[in-house]
Amino acid sequence: MMAHTGTVHCDVLVIGGGITGCSAAWHLAGYGADVLLLEEFDLNTRASGRNAGSLHGQIQHDQFVGRGEDWARRFLPAFRFLVDSLEMWRSLDKELAADLEVSLNGGLLIAETSEQMRDIERKVTLERTAGVDSHILDSADLQRIAPYVSESMAGAQLCLVEGKANPMLAAPAFARAAADRGAAIRINTSVTGLEWENGTFTVTTASGKVTASRVVLAAGNGMNRFASLWGRPIPIFDEPAQVGATEPLASMVRHLVYYAGGKLTFKQAKAGTLLIGGGWHADVDPVSGRTKVNPRNLVANMRIALEVVPSLAGVSLIRTWSGAGLGTPDLSPIVGSAGPPGLVFGVYPHMGLTAGPLLGRVLARLVLDLPGEVDLKPFALDRF
Template identity: 35%
Template sequence: MSVAAARAPFVLPRAHVDIAVIGGGIVGLCTAGFLASAGCDVMLLDAGGSAASTANAGSLHVQMQSRFMRLFPDRVAGMERQLPLYPKAVAFWKEFERALDADFELKVSGGLMVAETPEQFEFLVAKSRRERELGLATELVGRDELARLAPYLGPHAIGAELCANEGKLNPLKCNAFVRAWAKRAGVEIVDRCRVDALASAGASRDAGFTLTTAGGALAARRVVVAAGPGARALMAGVGALLPVDPEPLHMNITEAVPPLILHLVQHAERSITLKQLSTGQVVIGGGWPARLAPGSAYPVVDPDSLAGNLALAQFMVPALAPLQVIRCWAGLNSKVDGRGVLGEMPDVPGLYAAVPGDAGYTLGPLSARLVADIVLGRDPGEDMTPYAPDRFAHERVAFSGAPAV
């Protein structure tokens, strides 16, 4: 590339589109892909900042994560309302892999949430009972059965909750396949393009929207905001409240070893997820905090989390102790109220929220399909009431916007 070309100012490829999707994580890519596959004219704009979809652990979650229950007890009711969507979301990932003729390295080999004390096991007994009432297939396993199922666990494990339809995939492979599919479907993807402001294009309800970017303005008849923690500031531009907050999280991956860990492993009380990729590396994460770099919204590793996460991992699976950690990183998760926010914004026709909720990579493609159906005026085939953005209407009184992410 010549120096002149490298310095050429960035210009949007065109000034009008029918549907603009803001955010190129798993939800934005899938929503845009589903809409384009249905024949819509779609442009996707992505800032190119930190996306949870490129930083996540690739765990396919179904059972309630003890971490969320412990940290956000006030959100448990919200999480329970979304719980029935999780097994459907895992099934949807499988269908999606088949439909794209892709290899996501997807394996549904079950998830174990491990207890090390009788109190932790009692917690799992109550959790499992509640989850079964809500329609999940979970069961409890005692010490002997656990030793047979998961001989890699250390001697402290006394039992576990087993959820057979949990699993894992390789998010980097998925992102690449999904992006290629969206492009093939006709989505015009504009990378490194931050939408600085979103505004209504006129006073009438069907005036559409204006998106301001460094490459010029874009007029869109409809807009889907799939911008993770960036969604709050964008929605504020049209006077709408979407109270999504950034949650910086820590991740690690080890060198490759022969098959060792068969399940997605979690702990009944402590923050951890462990799983082994088909390539042999062990991915260790589960909610240890990262930091935001001073004066920025970019997540950076916190050394305390590196030490704590790895110490817990090798305590639970002693065979991990001699392994080299080859990489650690930080990512930015999105937190709302335990549930996704999926649908048209109240009082702003043509503007849609697409924020998947906790374990949002698991929920990503299905959430995107539900939002795409709503945009298309199709029946999504799910009761969308739990995910409707109008549940924040009462908070708007205190609403004062938030800094951009």
Template identity: 45%
Template structure:
């Protein structure tokens, strides 16, 4: 039984990025993934690189919540900066493009909300431009007449989620990390000074472990006698046939559930957090009512998608917390155990969260600028 400095459980973006940054620092790492690398939320999301405060929680949880959420905004700003150099760092094409994010308003009340939200976002380092109807029309002529203005953030963009976790894993392997996929469910045993992790009839041992299991995190924490307020929600995303590029931005709606973006090959991804169903085996599956509503809204806001053929719709679980704050850092009562859990915007925040956690695992102050006390597991 070989002993490593750190064992990471979870092979999505959180786990593979943490493995890479630890290996980059000379730490010996074994990563254990029950299925395929990036096979769950990390690869099933729509690839948005965004940091604007989502409109729905801002409206329903209020400005007091948004100000408490501000440390997460700072983390996402830092992460978007890291995304800008990630292809060079990992030595591969991730289809990253920063075309900016446009949150579209269709009423004066939504414009007022965007203005209040922008004050909080700017304080966290986001560049937010409030656009009039005319400015929105010039910048985004593909929008329908429903758009009366919007909030534009030039720092936002998109990447291909299918490429990122595998790229981090390959880069970590080049630096000496051991990456083990298709291992099945892992079990954790805490000893006096070590943790033993068993998976696929193999036993691994280390003084430190990182839980980066996404929606599988609660079961892993239970083995350590811990419970955290972690949630999983089934949502769905659709993709069209390729079309001539006409949507250069990451598009949101301020008042309704819609996100849209166009990939490098021209396919349009349509989402927005519409609910999927859960089948009798506990798996997320597409909900036809949600699909119809999502597509109708997409056609109303961006009429150009109406003529495109829908190729596929898929469902997946997304990580969540009630306060939308990440959970990062040492686990209480479990010396040497750490958690990397970024809800809702985990794809956007993954690089910065992983870099910070790799520092924490080594007993260092995170090199990422953010208030990590706000993310401490409780």
């Protein structure tokens, strides 16, 4: 990175210090690029540091049932993207020299009725076509591996590739490892303008201008601030969501757990707390624009948790929080280049913690014109 006449210059500028941007910076530095990452707040303070830590490797059951099998078939490339990213999670602790509290013991989608089991079987058949295997468990199998689950449950899908990680640790670990490779990371630096002229991007921040030959936009919900560069907004929308954490419990839950009968996910963090969520909507404060926990949804979420795990009745919830998640109309990611040459962007809706490591690598390779490892056609902006 060079500074001349008050303007800093870098080869590749990454905008956004969530998991996507930090992974991109690490990969870019590994490919030998001179990288600068700018983050408006601190690293990992938006969705990447506020999520529930699920590492997803199955098509979400409510979407499968609600949107149908044709949608699910179109979603398979996005599904495969998650699974390929999960493969990266297996070795991230070692590669980033950090304990990210990753465990990939599998995911359990619990069903209460035989109708739900039939839907699960159809879903597993489709997932197998994308190379992801699951076991179908009956009630007795389920009790054997998850004795805390209500005996009224009919069975489950055990998806072998899923798990969990600690979201508070992942993006910062990528950023530290990127800095070790020579990347420059600047926090508290909001990008307020992005222009392109004669092959160079000029970025405006409160602390001065930055010029760059190439730009990776990993700004999550903030992407469309720069939409005039490529002519139209990316169809993303905020999906504020919330999570709760119980007091620490003795080791009890080994899997990422979902429920086919309602919105519920939970897993046990390394510290012993159960993180309970499932995509429940949070509120948005009309004045500050900040997300805040919706108490009714919190109660509804806990009620479902109690149906599935009755022993939670005596357990205290000690913390809740919310964050601005992000959706796309078809639930597939939007990844590619648009506008001036050298500008790439990427968002993975709802499950972007899982997808972040691979999305960062894909964006790094795309912006450097290296051969692509993923067919990005299904994720192109022009599909809308």
